[in-house]
Amino acid sequence: MKQQTLAMAADQGAGFETHRKRTQRDEFLDTMNAIVPWTQLCAVIEPHYPKRGNGRPPIGLERMLRMHFVQHWFNLADFACEEALYDSASLRRFVGIDLGCEPVPDATTLLKFRRLLETHKLGEQLFAEVGRVLQGGGMKLKSGTIVDATIIGAPSSTKNEQKARAPEMHQTRKGRQWYFAAKLHIGVDSQSGLVHSAVLTPANVHDKHPLPQLLHGREQRVYGDSAYASQKALIHSKAPKARDFTNQRTRRAREVDEVQRCKNRNKSKIRARVEHVFAVVKRLWGFTKVRYRGLEKNANWAFVALALANVYLSRRKLIAQVRP
Secondary structure (H helix, E strand, O other), X not given: OOOOOHHHHHHOOOOOOOOOOOOHHHHHHHXXXXXXXXHHHHHHHHHHOOOOOOOOXXXXXXXXXXXXXXXXXXXXXXXXXXXXXXXXXXXXXXXXXXXXXXXXXXXHXXXXXXXXXXXXXXXXXXXXXXXXXXXXXXXXXXXXXXXEEEEEEOOOOOOOOOOOOOOOOEEEEEOOEEEEEEEEEEEEEOOOOOEEEEEEEEOOOOOOOOHHHHOOOOOOEEXXXXXXXXXXXXXXXXXXXXXXXXXXXXXXXXXXXXXXXXXXXXXXXXXXXXXXXXXXXXXHOOOOEOOOOOHHHHHHHHHHHHHHHHHHHOHHHHHHHHOX
């Protein structure tokens, strides 16, 4: 067992902070520490991670992965994550850093780790591995898929070194508002509410185009909003047995079809589960704007965010499995 230093003892409140109260952050980090499948996720990255040699030994893989997840959960840039770890004892306990004998890995180390994930497209592999772990724990894909898309904003400013807007992004209009952005398309299991597929595109790509990529092929029903209406042929190209349960348009020639409107309302009670994922990724994780230039880098970030969202949405079942 590693010898405890005074710095670590102070972080743990061992006799020093007698009136300290456990915060929501403490509870959240303890839950994630217990239910995230660290061993399996590290195994995905380990073949690509630097090995010990004659030079400076690399920082432990799990520690770097924990720091990377902290960036997602608290919407932190590389330097901000380094600062937060120096500032927060609860974050240091979660990552496993003892300031009595080691410093916090700097922002450049975090940058190199993220680029490693981007180069080998490990974000998508981490997302797939979380899916396999959850399915192995009894959370199977059922017979229905909900498809939807959300806008992820991008900076439109040209005040940068390239004198240009972010590459591969595009503008689109939603309602009467114009956005310069990317678009995150996801496929969600209709019963568990967990994401099983995702695609990141420029914002001007219509929701229907990535539709086959969002289906796993064994669906009996496909739910979606009116943007996916009249796409039976596209659905059957990937899921031949699937029935089209997407919302249909209710207003024709300035008249409202009340029967169809009632059907749409019933479908939306199931379709609303996809919004839970967007609430976690955009409201809790803060992924309302792309952080990097280019689709591939942001797609890597999005896949990791969706993997963590699946773990978070399954937390009650997972914590019940790990408790003795």
